[in-house]
Amino acid sequence: MKKNTPAQEIAVLAWKGALPSRPELAALGAGRLYIGHEFCERLLPSREELRAAQELAGPALSITLNIPPLSEKAAAGIGSCLRDLEETAGPGAEVVFNDWGVLEALAGFPGLKRVLGRAIAAQHAYCGGFPEGLLDILCGAGVAAVELAGRPQLESSRSQLAARGLKAHLHYPFEYLTTTRYCGSVRTAHDDFRLDMRPCSLECLEKWGKVSYHCQVPGVSPLTRGQELEGKIKGDILVRGNAWFSGEDPAAGFPGPGPDRVVLNHLYFREAGLYPFPAEGGL
């Protein structure tokens, strides 16, 4: 994977229990490894997993910990998770927060860089940019970057963020749509009761879904994929765990020089067989 500009950073998003190998990281040109999860607290790493990730990252890669919206119990314990990160990871360690409570907790960890996650940033996805007052709050709290919901939000807010000294991060190839409390991966086995009442076996690590809409528009087939109805969604609508995503339009290709960082989904590249092995440049 080639960076568009020397300044652009490539990061690799890893899922719990599915860390990329060093050749995979090298093949993607990664300078940073994301662990944790943006949307489900059950996918937060244990202390051991954090250590394993740091060991994999070595001195060459920095670690980012993704933290999702948190339940009361998880929020109460997030301090120890941040402490583990501070102790384990190197100087470039950072936290992506998708819960304002995590930003509150980060006040006690000045060494950890703060990044606004896309679950919150997506609230402003169709607003033509962020309210300046919100950027005041972010800058005042020492936030360094914002993860954007998708390319349209990048286009509408990049220059505004840059003017405030905030970096723009973009995930590829999945645009964020929603977080649901009815976990898609568990639902098929257990009907549609609320996830917070039942345990799961992290089915999302293996199971994913594709959404099709019943369409009642005359002249259109009765069951059609979302992209045929919606000009903005050109790829498939996908469900993984408790989040929905829109796949990037394949025609759009790899993001250009716009984002300061591109976050690549490791599982996507692995499952789609897109790793260009043998990796050029070796390990």
Add this chain to the structure above:
Amino acid sequence: MIRIKAPLHAVEDCLTLIEAGAAELYCGVAGGGANYRSSDPNSQLPGLDALKEVISISSSRGTDVYLCLNSFGGRETRRHQLDQARAALGYGVFGIIVSDISLIREIRALGRPVKIVLGTLAGCLNSRSLRFFAGLGADRVVLERQLGLEDIASIAACARDAGIGVEVIIQNLGCENVNAFCRLHSFVALSRVVSSGRRLNPCWRRHEVTYFGGETAAPEVVNAGSEDRPARLLRCGLCSLYQLRKSGVEAAKIVGRHLPARKTARDVALLRDYLAACASGRVNDGNFVAVGQELRRAAWGRPCGPGKCFYQEIEALRRGPGWQT
């Protein structure tokens, strides 16, 4: 005592809701300040004159009016929101509901005393975020509707220490997605307008999800969406009022600014009767669900069926041990 907060979309419904027992009314005003994404534009008051009238009627009867300025939007939306806030403050509005945290400061800068409620779209799921929002100047926070009763009690205890109030959603609770983090509302072309004029969000529309991977060899197809079963969305939290009251929750909100006032008024009266039963000492740990069911049957003429409880702890009590498996 928990205050019952009811939605309002027409001046002529104001007295009906107050007489039914609403201690607080909330409404949006046409013009872009309030969020009405899943429902029809008729879910809002037609203009600021109507708001002025609502405030006048309500304040003379001791009922507080809250203006919804809870949409996320660009500069134009923000301009409308601040214009509406200025006007509403001039009319003596009691409170303003916002979702964008930066709007708290901007409304405070208008220099008039007003109770600012941070709505459910802000995403308060825990005590830490509540403290963060309190630090920004919110007077009350509406908790995310997915929370269980135990979490609500814990957050409400934190709220007391932080000096702010907690509000929960109590009726018409069923939304699959976490409101604060959902963009599906905005995919207008994926939504569908039904005969009543309402717009169904993509999540409400009937759709299929085909699952791949996991233990199953072949893809599984799951029907989802509820446009053919809208009643599933109208879940109820009546019996949970007993525990919410003990937790110190300040207000219980009925969702649905688009819903007919006659339905909302019946819901308000039902909640009022249940709270009155609690206050009289008639409700206790052993009968709080039975009392709720009895009152509901009396109000609606039918018992509540399975799957109607939003709070799963209550549903579990109703169904007995092992119901989830």
